[in-house]
Amino acid sequence: MSTHAPVHVHAAPQGFIRKYIFSLDHKVIGLQYYFLALTSVFIGMFLSLLMRVHLIWPQAVLPLVGDIKPENYLAFVTMHGTIMVFFVLTTAPQGGFGNYILPIQIGAPDMAFPVLNMLSFWTTFVGFVALIAAFFVSGGAPLHGWTGYAPLSALQSAGPGQGLGADLWITSIAIFCIASLMGALNFITTTLDLRAKGMKLMRMPLTVWAWFITAILGLLAFGVLLSAGILLLLDRNLGTSFYVPLVVVNGQVMGHKGGSPLLWQHLFWFFGHPEVYIAILPGMGVTSQVLSTFARKPIFGYKAMVYALMGIGLLGFMVWGHHMFMSGMSPYSAFAFSLMTMAIGVPSAIKTFNWLGTLYKARIRFHTPMLYAIGFVSLFVSGGLSGPFLAQPVLDIPLHDTAFVPAHFHLIMGVAAIFGIFAATYYWFPKMFGRMMNESLGRIHFWITLVGTYAIFMPMHYLGLAGQPRRYSQFTEVAYLHNLIPLNKFITYAAIITISAQLIFLFNLFWSMWKGAKASDNPWEATTLEWTTATPPPHDNFGGHTPVVNHGPYEYSVPGAPRDYIMQNDPATASTH
Amino acid sequence: MGLALLLVIWLITFASTYFFIAKTWWFPVGYSAAAAAIDHQFTVTFILMGIVFVLAQGALGLFAWRYRDRGDAHPVQYSHGNITLEVIWTALTAVLFIGLNLAGSPIWAAERFEPAHPGSVPVEVTGMQFAWYFRYPGADGKYGATNPKLIDPSSGNEAAIGLDTSDPAAKDDVVTGTMYLPVNREVDLTLRAVDVIHSFFVPNMRFKQDAVPGLAIRMHFTPIAVGDYEIACAELCGLGHYKMHGMVKVVSQDDYDKWLAAREAAK
Numbered sequence: 012m013s014t015h016a017p018v019h020v021h022a023a024p025q026g027f028i029r030k031y032i033f034s035l036d037h038k039v040i041g042l043q044y045y046f047l048a049l050t051s052v053f054i055g056m057f058l059s060l061l062m063r064v065h066l067i068w069p070q071a072v073l074p075l076v077g078d079i080k081p082e083n084y085l086a087f088v089t090m091h092g093t094i095m096v097f098f099v100l101t102t103a104p105q106g107g108f109g110n111y112i113l114p115i116q117i118g119a120p121d122m123a124f125p126v127l128n129m130l131s132f133w134t135t136f137v138g139f140v141a142l143i144a145a146f147f148v149s150g151g152a153p154l155h156g157w158t159g160y161a162p163l164s165a166l167q168s169a170g171p172g173q174g175l176g177a178d179l180w181i182t183s184i185a186i187f188c189i190a191s192l193m194g195a196l197n198f199i200t201t202t203l204d205l206r207a208k209g210m211k212l213m214r215m216p217l218t219v220w221a222w223f224i225t226a227i228l229g230l231l232a233f234g235v236l237l238s239a240g241i242l243l244l245l246d247r248n249l250g251t252s253f254y255v256p257l258v259v260v261n262g263q264v265m266g267h268k269g270g271s272p273l274l275w276q277h278l279f280w281f282f283g284h285p286e287v288y289i290a291i292l293p294g295m296g297v298t299s300q301v302l303s304t305f306a307r308k309p310i311f312g313y314k315a316m317v318y319a320l321m322g323i324g325l326l327g328f329m330v331w332g333h334h335m336f337m338s339g340m341s342p343y344s345a346f347a348f349s350l351m352t353m354a355i356g357v358p359s360a361i362k363t364f365n366w367l368g369t370l371y372k373a374r375i376r377f378h379t380p381m382l383y384a385i386g387f388v389s390l391f392v393s394g395g396l397s398g399p400f401l402a403q404p405v406l407d408i409p410l411h412d413t414a415f416v417p418a419h420f421h422l423i424m425g426v427a428a429i430f431g432i433f434a435a436t437y438y439w440f441p442k443m444f445g446r447m448m449n450e451s452l453g454r455i456h457f458w459i460t461l462v463g464t465y466a467i468f469m470p471m472h473y474l475g476l477a478g479q480p481r482r483y484s485q486f487t488e489v490a491y492l493h494n495l496i497p498l499n500k501f502i503t504y505a506a507i508i509t510i511s512a513q514l515i516f517l518f519n520l521f522w523s524m525w526k527g528a529k530a531s532d533n534p535w536e537a538t539t540l541e542w543t544t545a546t547p548p549p550h551d552n553f554g555g556h557t558p559v560v561n562h563g564p565y566e567y568s569v570p571g572a573p574r575d576y577i578m579q580n581d582p583a584t585a586s587t588h
Numbered sequence: 589m590g591l592a593l594l595l596v597i598w599l600i601t602f603a604s605t606y607f608f609i610a611k612t613w614w615f616p617v618g619y620s621a622a623a624a625a626i627d628h629q630f631t632v633t634f635i636l637m638g639i640v641f642v643l644a645q646g647a648l649g650l651f652a653w654r655y656r657d658r659g660d661a662h663p664v665q666y667s668h669g670n671i672t673l674e675v676i677w678t679a680l681t682a683v684l685f686i687g688l689n690l691a692g693s694p695i696w697a698a699e700r701f702e703p704a705h706p707g708s709v710p711v712e713v714t715g716m717q718f719a720w721y722f723r724y725p726g727a728d729g730k731y732g733a734t735n736p737k738l739i740d741p742s743s744g745n746e747a748a749i750g751l752d753t754s755d756p757a758a759k760d761d762v763v764t765g766t767m768y769l770p771v772n773r774e775v776d777l778t779l780r781a782v783d784v785i786h787s788f789f790v791p792n793m794r795f796k797q798d799a800v801p802g803l804a805i806r807m808h809f810t811p812i813a814v815g816d817y818e819i820a821c822a823e824l825c826g827l828g829h830y831k832m833h834g835m836v837k838v839v840s841q842d843d844y845d846k847w848l849a850a851r852e853a854a855k
Contacts, residue, residue, distance in 0.1 A: 088824075221757065308666070406633065
């Protein structure tokens with residue numbers, strides 16, 4: 012709790028540029044992040060569409076794209092993964108919703124460092140431009156995958172796209188790291204210092220907890236990736252040998268000596284595994300918030316939920332080696348990484364149990380955000396339970412680097428996290444734009460997306476069991492893959508339908524901004540502070556006063572209360588937490 | 589809406605589980621000594637995770653339907669949770685996950701902690717963009733020296749891995765593009781890569797190991813049935829990754845000896 016006056020209060024901006032482009036307002040910056048992620052997700056999704064089409068119709072010549080060669084396919088793989096992980100799954104939940112909602116939910120007028128906030132968005136934007144530029148340079152985008160394993164990523168001659176395209180790729184990631192570090196500092200400081208009177212830590216909404224812990228993970232993880240990326244740039248351009256031993260590419264001896272390809276993997280996954288929690292924790296927070304709101308019940312086990320978030324965050328830093336069981340790393344360390352990875356299943360299971368406990372004996376209202384939150388739980392269970400397979404080194408022998416792995420992580424950190432973003436969009440849209448999104452379109456979008464994503468990713472598990480390796484641009488060369496083509500066709504059809512259905516969302520989003528029904532200040536009858544202020548919130552969030560918090564975040568259906576929810580700033584009564 | 593959720597979630601659960609149980613798409617038959625144990629560990633994991641999967645999805649669908657808002661004023665349970673329940677399910681999941689891990693670890697230890705037994709067949713595997721080469725040390729049991737400067741991929745075999753023929757130990761080394769193995773003999777593998785990381789994946793042998801430039805990784809497995817088994821590269825290695833395949837031919841000891849003798853004679 013801050014006892015001093017916030018130092019960052021700034022006057023409402025005049026003029027278009029200060030208001031909408033170089034804005035200091037966390038709400039505008041949040042929307043900037045959101046629309047950057049929206050642009051990115053449609054690019055990333057389009058790339059996945061091209062990949063799926065190429066896999067089953069390898070000879071097809073597509074409009075705009077033309078003939079897809081193996082190196083084009085791998086460039087799509089790389090750019091799809093990089094765009095989705097960094098500019099969608101990190102950008103939308105944290106930069107977008109975290110920025111917009113966190114200060115309001117803790118009763119603050121803005122983020123702690125508004126200029127830093129603006130800077131972190133525009134730095135992210137520069138990173139995005141650098142990444143997209145890789146498509147347009149000689150040789151095109153790199154083909155080393157979003158994980159960029161050295162020496163493939165470190166050698167200019169290792170393939171098309173490994174020249175300037177790969178330099179732009181790693182530069183973009185380094186810029187993104189810098190932006191994320193600035194953002195993380197801001198989130199942590201804001202949460203610790205700018206909470207309104209009465210907003211004790213254990214009264215913070217679980218969304219705030221999730222964004223806060225995500226920021227801590229970001230602070231610890233992105234610095235490592237930044238350093239790793241700089242070393243890679245040096246290896247690529249200045250002839251150092253951090254990651255490259257003596258290698259011979261196509262008969263040419265390269266000038267490197269003594270480097271370790273595994274060093275890159277250690278550094279990358281030391282970032283990479285916390286990164287998957289950076290992508291999913293905000294979704295967990297939103298799901299908790301939305302489930303409780305629409306179940307009209309307090310969240311089951313609030314404290315357990317907070318400790319589970321902390322547990323996941325802490326253990327998330329001790330499991331990176333489970334990506335490397337087949338890498339040549341010591342098999343003894345595999346044993347330890349495996350044990351830690353299994354342990355991370357425990358807090359994940361606690362969260363699932365508590366979500367189910369929240370629904371038990373509830374009175375559920377099925378608005379679109381709630382459908383997506385329930386979808387999140389279903390996908391989290393499905394994607395989570397393939398984790399204990401991959402966490403066992405002995406099962407990685409058949410499963411590692413097969414389609415089983417993309418099946419697992421797409422369900423849990425891809426689609427589940429996207430469902431968290433959808434839940435958040437449908438839930439907070441009224442607050443952000445003052446209008447409601449269309450419920451019928453929302454439902455149609457939900458049903459197609461839920462069934463469609465299961466139809467895409469569940470069969471990928473079967474492909475993995477059958478031994479289909481990841482990142483193959485064609486299934487023509489390995490005989491046993493021929494039998495799997497029908498199932499691959501099914502996945503492509505499901506992908507085409509599911510991706511098309513996202514246009515419904517896009518239409519609903521923009522149509523509702525101008526034509527949606529007017530929203531009241533608290534359309535969901537929710538309890539947290541963002542619903543106590545005007546819609547959309549004024550520049551300083553609460554119109555000149557600071558709220559005082561008297562209640563926990565999820566006081567629904569309190570016996571004896573006049574209505575079925577008590578807002579966090581309602582006058583104190585003895586009966587609630 | 590509650591009923592629709594129940595039906596769709598249950599249907600997804602049923603369909604997903606059905607194709608696992610029916611084994612419509614499944615592991616290729618395992619023909620190595622370790623395959624049975626690995627498959628068994630998979631089955632145990634699948635049964636346990638399958639039970640949790642069905643129960644969790646079942647409860648989610650059921651609760652969505654059972655506790656929907658019906659417009660009446662049925663009481664909502666005002667509860668902030670239950671410590672006893674939290675402790676119980678935390679303990680149960682911990683036992684389940686850690687137990688599963690411990691159950692699988694002896695197989696891992698046998699595969700990876702122990703070196704190959706004496707008397708096993710030494711073969712060196714070399715991966716390069718986009719081919720596999722296999723080297724047999726010959727009668728002296730020693731691999732001859734290789735020299736990166738001598739690597740000439742376009743010439744194939746000995747030249748492709750840069751075998752230094754001036755080294756006496758290299759004289760009887762045999763290098764091929766197809767891996768021949770005698771059945772029921774343990775293979776003592778040394779995995780290398782000359783350019784980028786590749787991964788030696790033989791689904792029928794339940795074998796996978798990355799081949800990393802700069803490292804010589806020792807591994808072993810034992811084929812238990814005569815036959816031809818495909819190798820697929822399992823680590824993204826460049827534009828030809830999808831076509832970096834090869835073949836393991838497991839033959840009888842006699843056939844193996846004859847093949848090796850013929851290769852030696854042809855040198």
